[in-house]
Amino acid sequence: MTPELETQPSPPNSMLGRWRHAGLMAPAIAVLVAMAVLCGLGTWQLQRKAWKEALLAAIAERSTQAPVDIGDAIFAGGAQETLPYTHVRVTGRFLHDKERYWFADGRLGSGFDVFTPLEVGAGKVVWVNRGYVPASKRDPGTRAQAQIPGAATVAGLIRSGGERNAFTPPNDVAGNVWFWRDIAGLTASAFAPGVTTAPVMIDVDASPANPGGWPEGGTTIVTLPNRHLEYAVTWYGLALTLIGVFFAFCRTRLRRDPE
Numbered sequence: 311m312t313p314e315l316e317t318q319p320s321p322p323n324s325m326l327g328r329w330r331h332a333g334l335m336a337p338a339i340a341v342l343v344a345m346a347v348l349c350g351l352g353t354w355q356l357q358r359k360a361w362k363e364a365l366l367a368a369i370a371e372r373s374t375q376a377p378v379d380i381g382d383a384i385f386a387g388g389a390q391e392t393l394p395y396t397h398v399r400v401t402g403r404f405l406h407d408k409e410r411y412w413f414a415d416g417r418l419g420s421g422f423d424v425f426t427p428l429e430v431g432a433g434k435v436v437w438v439n440r441g442y443v444p445a446s447k448r449d450p451g452t453r454a455q456a457q458i459p460g461a462a463t464v465a466g467l468i469r470s471g472g473e474r475n476a477f478t479p480p481n482d483v484a485g486n487v488w489f490w491r492d493i494a495g496l497t498a499s500a501f502a503p504g505v506t507t508a509p510v511m512i513d514v515d516a517s518p519a520n521p522g523g524w525p526e527g528g529t530t531i532v533t534l535p536n537r538h539l540e541y542a543v544t545w546y547g548l549a550l551t552l553i554g555v556f557f558a559f560c561r562t563r564l565r566r567d568p569e
Contacts, residue, residue: 334560341556345549352545359538366534369395373532377465384436384468384508393468393510395532400512401463402430404438406450408500412488414442414529421445424525425488425511427500428464436508437496438464441516441525455522466514467530 377399384393384400404426411422421444427435440456447453472491474480481488483499497507516528 348549355542399465402428441527453524456520
């Protein structure tokens with residue numbers, strides 16, 4: 311009886327066979343998935359960049375147009391979505407005895423922005439940021455000239471109410487020091503229930519200046535962070551780095567398994 315010849319599997323000779331033999335198929339699939347994710351994130355950041363640039367252009371256009379009379383539209387429920395940074399004009403009567411002070415520590419130095427309610431109709435008020443005062447000018451008595459009596463017309467930019475984040479201190483209602491634009495809180499601290507408050511505020515223009523020079527208007531910084539190109543380059547760079555690392559890994563494995 312002729313013994314059966316022992317058969318041996320033939321060594322892989324195709325590129326795909328070599329990759330399978332070297333155990334590279336699973337890593338290759340994982341890298342393809344990771345590449346799709348990284349490139350997708352980079353493309354998404356480029357789309358965000360285009361959106362942000364269009365938004366900045368729209369804000370620049372709205373904020374530099376001649377002011378428009380806003381009237382009752384400022385009390386509309388959707389005003390905070392449709393009007394940010396729009397240049398508007400409104401007439402009313404300042405309620406100076408209800409001033410509130412928002413802590414400001416920025417380009418004009420440490421001090422306060424003066425938030426004053428403007429009564430524009432029976433039971434209707436809009437909060438107005440009249441501008442910055444240094445701490446030494448917080449007392450209204452030190453800037454009596456600016457306590458305008460009677461009707462006043464103000465022009466400025468619509469600003470939405472703020473939101474407190476994890477790094478923002480709580481508003482000190484008792485001490486009348488505010489750290490974020492809490493329109494509801496401002497109103498509750500100054501008025502009895504029943505007053506209708508606009509869901510947005512107005513930051514007054516720098517010109518014309520208030521009598522006596524304080525508060526100093528024009529505190530709005532019309533800018534938004536736009537680092538989306540940087541983020542896109544980061545994601546694409548990680549994708550390229552992954553390709554380099556993977557090919558180096560493949561080269562090492564194939565050298566160890568030349569068959």
